[in-house]
Amino acid sequence: RTRLYLFRFCNSFTLIFPLYVAMFVDIGLSPTQISLCLTAWSVTTFLCQTFAGAAADRWSRRLVLAFGQVAFTGCFALWWAFPNFVGIFAGLVLWGLKSASTQGVFEALVYDELKAEGLAEDYLNVIGRARAVDSLGFLASAIGAAALTRYGYGPAIAGSLAAAVVGVFAALALPAAPKAVASDPIGYWRRLSLGLGEVRRRPAVLAVLVFAACVATVGPGLQEYWPVYGRGVGLGLPAISLIVCGQYIVEAVANLTAWRLRGLHAGWFFGAYAVMGLFLSAAAAVWAAPMMALLILYSGGMRLMDAVFEGRLQALIPTETRATIGAVKGLCTQIGMTSLFTLIGAVAQAASYRAAFGVIGALVILIGAGWLAGGWLRQKPSAA
Numbered sequence: 220r221t222r223l224y225l226f227r228f229c230n231s232f233t234l235i236f237p238l239y240v241a242m243f244v245d246i247g248l249s250p251t252q253i254s255l256c257l258t259a260w261s262v263t264t265f266l267c268q269t270f271a272g273a274a275a276d277r278w279s280r281r282l283v284l285a286f287g288q289v290a291f292t293g294c295f296a297l298w299w300a301f302p303n304f305v306g307i308f309a310g311l312v313l314w315g316l317k318s319a320s321t322q323g324v325f326e327a328l329v330y331d332e333l334k335a336e337g338l339a340e341d342y343l344n345v346i347g348r349a350r351a352v353d354s355l356g357f358l359a360s361a362i363g364a365a366a367l368t369r370y371g372y373g374p375a376i377a378g379s380l381a382a383a384v385v386g387v388f389a390a391l392a393l394p395a396a397p398k399a400v401a402s403d404p405i406g407y408w409r410r411l412s413l414g415l416g417e418v419r420r421r422p423a424v425l426a427v428l429v430f431a432a433c434v435a436t437v438g439p440g441l442q443e444y445w446p447v448y449g450r451g452v453g454l455g456l457p458a459i460s461l462i463v464c465g466q467y468i469v470e471a472v473a474n475l476t477a478w479r480l481r482g483l484h485a486g487w488f489f490g491a492y493a494v495m496g497l498f499l500s501a502a503a504a505v506w507a508a509p510m511m512a513l514l515i516l517y518s519g520g521m522r523l524m525d526a527v528f529e530g531r532l533q534a535l536i537p538t539e540t541r542a543t544i545g546a547v548k549g550l551c552t553q554i555g556m557t558s559l560f561t562l563i564g565a566v567a568q569a570a571s572y573r574a575a576f577g578v579i580g581a582l583v584i585l586i587g588a589g590w591l592a593g594g595w596l597r598q599k600p601s602a603a
Contacts (some may be wrong), residue, residue, distance in 0.1 A: 364463075
């Protein structure tokens, strides 16, 4: 398990991450340009993730993970050499390749390693710890960023590049999970089709996958903008970094405790999703530094739901299409994130980031209420 956790730490220890959207603002990118750059990351992930998952099922999961880390190094090299719109845009395309090569693939590797050892029931506990290590990596990044901001963004970018290089070797050191698909049977496109068909044929898988994608869209997707909120309410970079530290601590706790809530009825999570929307709406309405505490709680709540529903999804899908279906979840998430970034950019360009946060908060409330109402309506006939 140590190698799994080491990889997750290297994957998340990115010194520029807590402040990179603030960096985009400071180098003069407009809301529309920032939206285009984040959309470049999202669309690249969207286009490549299903193929990366299928390749991981067909060949080697750890090699796919290592390829993603190589692309990550290219992102920071571009940002170091070309700190402008073109360099940022191209770097986020490479970051998208890294995300496509990691999301779903790592989870599939972990689950099948445990399954091979007869410990599949430990998956949620192990993945919760891995995600807690993620949060610790982000926490270390935020602490490091707070110390380095006095020297500008350059040292943080250089440190991120060095960590990505270490991440390549950490990926290659991962255990070789049992091959999901033998080398000679069905072809790549046929197996990809089978994985997508598995989602369509099984309503339970589809329902869990779609809600998990809804959580990932407005959870990790939206928190990219927390530094912009901090800038908007007048905070400096060190203060923003410390607030991001608090966010990662709460996320680590959420990931570590998610397994204790795995048995809760889905309705509780649908209601919690709507409450997270209330937190975001309140932060937008008041628009003051103390309200960033609500954004921290929002991030923790979304992380907890993400971990629980990831565990439920893994328990429902077969080994031979595990990474493929995990990538389908990522595909749905990227569709949502692309829409999210486009909406935020349009509203912020036309009005303000404050207005954009308010609009997204209202949407989160509506989506949570819709899931809650839908679950109640599905149960009502059986109660009669």
